[in-house]
Amino acid sequence: MESLQKAIAAISPLSDEGMSAFSQGWKHWSTTKDFVLLKENTISDYIYFIEKGVARIYYYKNGREITEWIALDGQFFLSITSFFQRTPSYLTIQTIEPSHVYGIHHDDLMKLAGEHHEIERLLRKMVTASLILSQERMDSIQFESAQQRYEKLLKTSPQIVQRVPLTYIASFLGITLETLSRIRSQR
Amino acid sequence: MESLQKAIAAISPLSDEGMSAFSQGWKHWSTTKDFVLLKENTISDYIYFIEKGVARIYYYKNGREITEWIALDGQFFLSITSFFQRTPSYLTIQTIEPSHVYGIHHDDLMKLAGEHHEIERLLRKMVTASLILSQERMDSIQFESAQQRYEKLLKTSPQIVQRVPLTYIASFLGITLETLSRIRSQR
């Protein structure tokens, strides 16, 4: 809980009252390896925060798994489209290590955002940060070579490379497993 | 002004008071063809709304122009990174037809969002919609062929194809002018 509160405060500081109201909204899960938090085709009700562990978000495209996101200790994650549009998710979310995960339900969060201006602001800032990331990632996929993307990942999240199977990393980088393997071998 | 208010209300309805406070924050420009709204390397101060006309957002990558976004009548647009992070923009924004454009200054918007909970909520919804779009676009660039992306554009914004030079459309779709030309000829 403390790490969650710290992560929240780092995005947008809350008053004691706001923080305490907000903190009460979160549930907690202790998961095993390959525990499914969200199943494909269901509406995603939660924004998650991973206190310790690794989660991956993936979907199927042309019959194969595409990892859309990998979240490590201290990060928020969610199925953006499903959560905000309240539509069935094409995404599946699972923890790929035993993990500690917090989650806040959509309805609770919206209620809190309606009641507390500062929580609305926090949410706005979270979405904005996510948008900036999304833009950067798009630029990366469009203009950087497979090699450059891998090296950037090595630099920015070396932990991912250590803790996550290469199959997942490959599709996360938007390349095939074989291409990733070749990139790694020539170093 | 009326079309702007309608566009705002469609995202998140405001009280009369909120709408009137918000409306006062917007400036108006009547621009000529190729009028520059934002210059590269300056901090982007405005969120824009194009009432009538066409704007394009572009930047330079490896010595050539990349069109990042094209906004037509009734759309909002901005340099996301620069506006929210208050850093110099690598983007340039210009109207490519004589246009009517509204803009609200960053500081005014933030002040309003701080004073009016409902404007904060509106802003959050705008950013969320933008995030969802960004995700869809990323998926499109990563998995759809040049052909599919062009056909989708034809379907979703046929106006763009009519009013915007192909050079701009090509980089907007993430392909070269030559590839776009070949796609068009085989139909």
Add this chain to the structure above:
DNA sequence: GATAAAATTTGATATTTATCAATTGCAGAC
């Protein structure tokens, strides 16, 4: 520790799109 299963690597070839170069088409200025 032996064995099965899964993950990763390696190789040969195919596909998509980019690049560079030349040509053609077309709109505005005079």
Add this chain to the structure above:
DNA sequence: GTCTGCAATTGATAAATATCAAATTTTATC
């Protein structure tokens, strides 16, 4: 109307990465 310059098309070739098919290495299980 003709000239000039930019926009678009067409052609030939190259580059990056995907695909399919094995082979090899690593990991987990009994």
